[in-house]
């Protein structure tokens with residue numbers, strides 16, 4: 001270590017002193033690119049020079065950006081020349097908030113989301129069962145109550161779809177399960193069974209279980225579903241990482257993880273090295289010196305390379321639909337939500353982490369929860385005399401307008417999710433009414449957050465929403481569904497330009513992990529992490545952004561995804 005520092009220092013000193021010029025041959029070699037990309041539209045993200053035509057890559061970094069003619073000069077024997085033919089290049093996408101294991105598993109699970117008609121639901125279940133003949137159970141999640149005329153599904157409906165093995169399908173809110181007859185038989189649920197405390201075995205008029213199990217009664221069947229083994233989770237992670245690269249992601253921030261999952265992630269990234277992952281460990285409620293030492297050990301172990309531990313993540317409050325997000329004013333029907341901490345407890349824990357040089361990420365959705373998070377960050381900086389920790393509030397769904405300037409003033413990153421304002425049936429039919437009109441107007445206020453001068457990092461919260469960045473950018477720019485509804489967008493004053501949305505998914509997300517000097521824009525010396533897209537995000541009409549294809553993803557100079565058509 002010290003030897004390396006000495007050598008570097010000597011080189012630096014020689015450089016600063018304008019030391020001996022290197023031999024000519026060597027100089028030529030140093031300016032030769034491994035690959036050049038010319039004839040495109042390159043959005044560098046650099047403030048002084050946002051757009052150019054071409055870039056040159058050498059090793060793992062960007063050698064140069066500029067006009068095609070200038071970049072051509074970096075080509076020599078052995079340099080691969082790629083003609084972009086007008087295509088759009090951007091820095092690699094960075095997802096500022098996701099859950100890799102949950103997201104990866106969601107790729108394999110049967111998903112029933114957004115199937116609002118029973119026939120569509122049944123078709124998805126049938127297709128999944130046919131595609132997975134060896135799966136001992138047919139399991140899935142995401143069905144909506146609206147798909148069933150009576151409000152609840154029945155085993156008779158699923159028996160005709162899945163008869164050869166047990167089936168168990170969980171509703172979108174996770175509060176009701178739907179079993180076929182075989183699953184009920186395995187669980188021993190009969191007309192004689194009694195409903196457990198805090199749950200209900202739903203019955204027909206003859207007293208027979210219908211197959212719908214509410215709340216704690218879900219365990220009767222749910223506990224029989226085979227649990228995944230570590231190697232199955234690792235396999236899912238490998239697929240998830242490959243999928244992330246196909247969506248144009250070169251980096252992602254893992255929002256909370258335990259030691260076992262971190263080890264699985266390490267192994268998966270070793271096998272599929274197609275993503276850089278910045279990790280937030282689960283935040284300890286009581287960060288004792290022993291707990292901090294344990295986490296410090298992980299930070300030391302994962303301090304470089306593709307897997308880097310640098311933050312902790314905790315939860316200040318819950319979510320809007322369950323009315324657990326902490327609010328100043330009551331929800332329609334009462335209740336102001338449930339903060340997980342008192343302000344004093346939160347202040348103490350945040351100050352302990354801040355004092356130990358940790359970045360703290362706090363999930364806070366309600367206006368009161370957001371105020372509590374900001375108060376804790378401001379207090380920690382004051383108490384410890386620290387600055388530049390870049391603590392983060394995650395989600396920030398319903399901030400008080402007056403609290404937005406506090407982000408910039410305290411150097412707190414606004415970590416929001418581009419698809420959260422996606423105005424589908426759930427959003428308009430459940431989320432917005434639960435907030436009420438006054439709060440709904442200031443929800444997912446992306447533009448107001450930008451206007452307040454905060455650094456805003458975009459993410460997906462995958463698997464809550466897909467981590468397809470193009471879909472996220474489309475939503476942030478239009479505030480409509482992919483079908484274009486509602487016309488003009490939901491709360492259209494909060495629409496962003498495509499360039500702002502791109503910046504939040506690149507430079508700003510890099511800033512949010514203390515890495516904007518290495519990545520997030522395209523400039524000489526920065527990591528050669530970039531994407532080539534099928535169309536120019538800055539030029540296409542907003543409603544066509546969603547049709548953009550990721551043609552090539554490059555991570556540290558290496559291709560991690562290439563579309564067939566490229």
Ligand SMILES: [Zn+2]
Pocket residue numbers: 097098099255461
């Ligand atoms: Zn999350």
